[in-house]
Amino acid sequence: MARVSIFPLSGALLYPGLQLPLHIFEPRYRAMISDALARDRRIGMIQPVRAEEGAPLFAVGCLGRIQDVEALDDGRFNIVLEGEKRFRVLRELTVTTPFRQVEAELLEEDESCVLAPIERASFEREARRFADAQGYSIDWDQVSRLDDVALINGVSQIAPFDAAAKQALLEAETISVRCELLVQLMQFFGHRVDDDDEDGVTLQ
Known part of the structure; x- marks a missing residue:
């Protein structure tokens, strides 16, 4: 303690x-x-x-x-x-x-935890869609060189989600769980913007 x-x-x-x-x-x-x-x-x-x-x-x-x-x-x-x-x-x-x-x-972190190749590929694919939809300029070559933890935590920290969504990411116990939640949030955010052209995403 x-x-x-x-x-x-x-x-x-x-x-x-x-x-x-x-x-x-x-x-x-x-x-x-x-x-x-x-x-x-x-x-x-x-x-x-x-x-x-x-x-x-x-x-x-x-x-x-x-x-x-x-x-x-x-x-x-x-x-x-x-x-x-x-x-x-x-x-x-x-x-x-x-x-x-x-x-x-x-809380101790599992530093040996890595994503399965299919998880990493799925995340990068969704991240590209999300970045394109939001008009973000990303150096994808640099992104591809990041290890799984740096990538998933880095996106979680700067993602444009609301407080409850960002908190859920922080509380995820493993990188794999955090990655899956990030993909869901990016998809939800994209659908919401398409539907009503409003910014923001909420889990509340």
């Missing part, structure tokens, strides 16, 4: 091995970054269930280590957070700090 200072931010997800740039301007989170820099440089990214003050948290987030930091003259920070491990919230702690803290179980 671990005590984790958390940054609840809807729509912002972090995965192990990936990076997330953040601009820190609220006083409570400036205090959190200062505290983390004085200790182990680690904070937890997690989504609130609702985008409101003190909202309950989703069950799973990701612990990140501050890799790069730029301290601005007015007390704000620009940081780059690198994901280390997903965590499951056991309980929120009663604290005197201006930022929230939780007791969490750190």
Whole structure:
């Protein structure tokens, strides 16, 4: 178990091995970054269930280590957070700090997990359709050189889905399950845009 200072931010997800740039301007989170820099440089990214003050948290987030930091003259920070491990919230702690803290179980990742060739091919095919439909410009040669974990987690982190959908991706226990869910979401998103020309996709 671990005590984790958390940054609840809807729509912002972090995965192990990936990076997330953040601009820190609220006083409570400036205090959190200062505290983390004085200790182990680690904070937890997690989504609130609702985008409101003190909202309950989703069950799973990701612990990140501050890799790069730029301290601005007015007390704000620009940081780059690198994901280390997903965590499951056991309980929120009663604290005197201006930022929230939780007791969490750190989740071990299966680093040996790989996709079957047919899973990888299916994902890349659907990703091309999705990117073309959204007008994204992708270097597919570069994509083909990524390993399965980097590819699936990378797309999951930046995908233009809503908070509930992105949370479901984060909570997927294996790369294979996450890949299958990504394909379903891309298909659903594409069908929805075709049907009513609306942006966004939801699992709610």
